[in-house]
Amino acid sequence: MRTMSARSLTVCQLLPALNAGGVERGSIEVARALVAAGHRAIVVSAGGRMTEELATTGAEHITLPIGRKHPAVLATLPRLRRLLLERDVDIVHLRSRLPAWIGRMAAGLAPAAQRPRLVTTVHGPYTVNRYAHAMLCGDRIIAISEFIRGYITTNYPFVDPARIVVIPRGVSRVEYPSDYAPPAGWRDGFDAEFPELAGRRWVVLPARLTHWKGQQDFIEVFARIASAHDDVVGVLVGGHDPERSAYRDQLLAALAERDLRQRVVLTGHRNDLKDILASAELAVSFTREPEAFGRTTIEALSVGTPVIGYDHGGTGEILRRVYPAGLVTPLDLDAAAARLAAMLDDAPPVPAAHPYTLERMLEATLAVYSEITGVSVAS
Structure with a gap:
């Protein structure tokens, strides 16, 4: 078994913007978990109304329009490459197709000794074409359900199944307790x-x-x-x-x-x-x-x-x-x-406990980071 080192990691997540949505919410939750575990979290996006919430986690936000569907998006490559090198980024986590293309190219332009590892999260059954291939470039590919794992293996048979990790999204049991009742009135x-x-x-x-x-x-x-x-x-x-x-x-x-x-x-x-x-x-x-x-x-x-x-x-x-x-x-x-x-x-009663918790999702995501870097990323 490989021995894990105890140094801190720098993880940079790339997504189009920080407006309301499941991708954005998951990015903030992962950033919070990284900072709480003593690591450095960076999120690169065009910004949005959730930027202030991200700041409360202790993560750093870099405003860069990497999700802009225009040829000018290529102009973000030099700045993103410089960011990855200056911040000594260990992992780039790609969460959307266009940012994945930009992130993959920026990482590839880094010297081999400083090149970050890549993680992608496939959030949905994208249209099957070459544009979606960037979501399959990760050292590890996170599928948010078994259904998505099947989508990947069926439509992209060249992907090694060993690179795919199923990590379902989760809800906080603090925010969604089984005995929750709406406020008075x-x-x-x-x-x-x-x-x-x-x-x-x-x-x-x-x-x-x-x-x-x-x-x-x-x-x-x-x-x-x-x-x-x-x-x-x-x-x-x-x-x-x-x-x-x-x-x-x-x-x-x-x-x-x-x-x-x-x-x-x-x-x-x-x-x-x-x-x-x-x-x-x-x-x-x-x-x-x-x-x-x-x-x-x-x-x-x-x-x-x-x-x-x-x-x-x-x-x-x-x-x-x-x-x-x-x-x-x-x-x-x-x-x-x-x-x-x-x-x-x-109706039969609903069980009070289930496996689809935020805590389990974060633990599994940080375990992926540990696996590909050899660094302990305990939450």
């Missing part, structure tokens, strides 16, 4: 905003309004159980692009056609999703295409809310491991309606 305020929901049980689908997220399937399934469960309402939580409102209009028309306008509400984007999930009777995931992970599925389960979901992609993986009672054959609306009706009557 929250429910009254929410009911006042959406009086159709007051005094009723909620079935929630949390997802932005877009066809593949399955809101139309939700309406079809809800219509099948509505008359037998008149104390239940549907809640579609998620924003939509104001310039592309046709799908939202289709959903409203479908509800009107089925006389469900008072039984299913569209809340728009919400910052209190955790409170909504914790207050729901059930949450559902009816994505018509497999998701890379299924974050809202594990968020709902973490606060004790049962979930029904199609058995594919990341959501299927989560349910198989944590709550198999919620699995439904993808796109089988009759089966989904039967499962929903049964679980509204008697």
